[in-house]
Amino acid sequence: MADDATIEAANGAGPGMPQLDFSTFPNQIFWLVVTLIAIYFILSKIALPRIASVLAERQGTLTNDLAAAEDLKRQAAEAEEAYNKALADARAEAQRIAEETRAEIQAVLAEATAKADEQIAAKATESEARIAEIQANATQSVEDVARDVAGDVVAAVMPGQTVDADTVASAVTARMKG
Amino acid sequence: MATESTNSSNTTKSGNGRMIAFGLIALAVVLYILGLTDSYESGLSIKPMDQFAVYPLFGDGPVRWYTPTNATLWMGLAVLSIAVLMVMGTGGRAVIPSRSQSMAELAYGFIRKMVEDVAGKDALPYFPYIFTAFLFILFANFLALIPTSFSPTSHIAVTVILALTVFISVTVIGFVKNGATFLSLFWVTSAPLVLRPILAVIELISYFVRPVSHSVRLAGAVMAGHAVLKVFAGFAGVMGAASVAPIIGVIAIYGLEVLVAAIQAYVFTILTCVYLKDALHPHH
Numbered sequence: 083m084a085d086d087a088t089i090e091a092a093n094g095a096g097p098g099m100p101q102l103d104f105s106t107f108p109n110q111i112f113w114l115v116v117t118l119i120a121i122y123f124i125l126s127k128i129a130l131p132r133i134a135s136v137l138a139e140r141q142g143t144l145t146n147d148l149a150a151a152e153d154l155k156r157q158a159a160e161a162e163e164a165y166n167k168a169l170a171d172a173r174a175e176a177q178r179i180a181e182e183t184r185a186e187i188q189a190v191l192a193e194a195t196a197k198a199d200e201q202i203a204a205k206a207t208e209s210e211a212r213i214a215e216i217q218a219n220a221t222q223s224v225e226d227v228a229r230d231v232a233g234d235v236v237a238a239v240m241p242g243q244t245v246d247a248d249t250v251a252s253a254v255t256a257r258m259k260g
Numbered sequence: 261m262a263t264e265s266t267n268s269s270n271t272t273k274s275g276n277g278r279m280i281a282f283g284l285i286a287l288a289v290v291l292y293i294l295g296l297t298d299s300y301e302s303g304l305s306i307k308p309m310d311q312f313a314v315y316p317l318f319g320d321g322p323v324r325w326y327t328p329t330n331a332t333l334w335m336g337l338a339v340l341s342i343a344v345l346m347v348m349g350t351g352g353r354a355v356i357p358s359r360s361q362s363m364a365e366l367a368y369g370f371i372r373k374m375v376e377d378v379a380g381k382d383a384l385p386y387f388p389y390i391f392t393a394f395l396f397i398l399f400a401n402f403l404a405l406i407p408t409s410f411s412p413t414s415h416i417a418v419t420v421i422l423a424l425t426v427f428i429s430v431t432v433i434g435f436v437k438n439g440a441t442f443l444s445l446f447w448v449t450s451a452p453l454v455l456r457p458i459l460a461v462i463e464l465i466s467y468f469v470r471p472v473s474h475s476v477r478l479a480g481a482v483m484a485g486h487a488v489l490k491v492f493a494g495f496a497g498v499m500g501a502a503s504v505a506p507i508i509g510v511i512a513i514y515g516l517e518v519l520v521a522a523i524q525a526y527v528f529t530i531l532t533c534v535y536l537k538d539a540l541h542p543h544h
Contacts, residue, residue, distance in 0.1 A: 098309075099309055099312070100309060100310075100312040100313040100314060100415075101312060101414065101415050101416050101417070101479065101483065102416075103314070105322075105323060106314040106323050106329070106331075106417070107417040108324075108325035109314065109323050109324065109325050109326075109327055109329055109331065109332075110314065110329075110331050110412070110415055110417040110418055111325075111417055111418075111421050112325045112326065113329070113331055113332045113335050114331075114335065114412070114417075114418050114421055114422075115421070116335075117335040117336070117338065117339055117396065118392060118393075118396060118425075120339045121338075121339055121342055121392045121395060121396055122388060122389060122392045124339070124342065124343050124346065124347060125342075125346060125388055125391055125392055125395070126388040128346075128347050129346035129347050129350060129364070129368075130368070130387075130388055130391070132347075132350050132353060133346075133350055133364060133365055133368045135353070136350065136353050136354070136355070136357070136361070136365070137365065137368075137369075139353075139355060140355050143355050
């Protein structure tokens with residue numbers, strides 16, 4: 083307020099409105115233009131691009147994060163699905179293996195049974211053959227014995243008489259057949 | 261979560277530091293004002309308009325167009341404050357903004373949205389200038405609320421240049437973008453044919469009154485508020501114990517002035533957007 087005198091002098095006489103003191107207009111207008119240009123360049127060269135890039139980056143980060151969250155969610159769903167599928171597959175596989183094993187066992191069993199049956203049948207046939215053979219042998223033996231006995235009986239009954247073996251044999255055979 | 265908590269603890273620490281800095285500044289201002297009061301003579305000599313005087317910063321010479329004056333100082337401080345907020349404040353370029361970056365982003369988003377909503381998307385190329393005008397008026401108004409400061413926006417020389425810049429730019433943009441059809445702004449097709457010439461005259465007058473109201477509104481509001489503050493302060497200086505009443509008045513009006521400072525910047529900017537809308541879309 084040391085400048086009061088100056089101001090009064092500048093304003094002319096009396097306490098007028100400094101706003102209407104046209105002598106200061108060029109000064110104010112000049113400095114206003116300088117100020118506006120300075121602010122305009124500070125804003126348009128530095129501040130506005132920077133803020134715009136920060137806002138864009140933030141928007142990008144948000145979008146990316148949301149997308150990533152969506153992706154993770156989808157992955158989790160997929161993983162669950164895969165897990166369920168694997169579980170179902172494993173169940174089916176287990177079922178299948180059990181079925182297969184059962185069938186295999188069945189087959190092996192059937193085969194073994196068939197083999198055993200076959201062996202039994204073979205054995206039975208063989209045994210029958212042998213029985214038949216034995217029977218035949220036995221009949222032969224009986225004939226032989228009967229012939230021998232008949233010869234001996236004939237010799238005992240009629241001593242001195244030569245025993246014709248063939249006659250005895252045919253007689254025995256005829257007897258046995260009859 | 262971890263980074264967030266460290267962040268907040270950091271800001272609290274620096275917040276305390278800032279509180280102390282603000283306290284020191286406030287103390288300095290109070291001491292300065294107390295020192296000033298000594299030089300006042302006793303007696304009722306209220307000069308509410310003295311605060312608006314433009315004087316050279318150095319020496320007592322005449323105010324030439326290039327002389328650094330108190331207007332230069334306070335406009336420069338506005339530039340400095342804007343640079344601090346908009347450049348240093350956003351220096352972090354953080355995805356999670358600091359307080360100052362958040363303020364800068366809010367101001368940016370506020371004006372950008374205003375330009376887009378009021379004047380349309382094709383007005384966005386003019387956003388940097390509109391933002392410049394908004395920030396200049398806002399910061400000049402707020403800085404002018406510091407006691408013993410100077411308020412550039414209380415001077416019609418300043419506001420007329422601001423308004424004329426808008427008026428001339430808008431008129432030129434209107435003719436460049438629309439050619440002669442820009443004149444349809446004055447031809448109100450929704451009115452009866454007989455009334456249209458009369459309305460055209462009225463529209464034309466109102467169009468040319470725009471820069472006047474645009475500038476006088478801002479200068480008038482700021483000047484009136486500051487003058488009233490000074491009148492109340494002058495009363496407070498001479499009323500002794502009864503000064504409590506004018507001091508309460510000063511506090512109340514100061515609060516109002518803070519509001520006016522922001523509102524006038526907002527009004528100036530939104531009117532700029534409205535005029536720009538008329539230039540870009542004269543048919544609507």
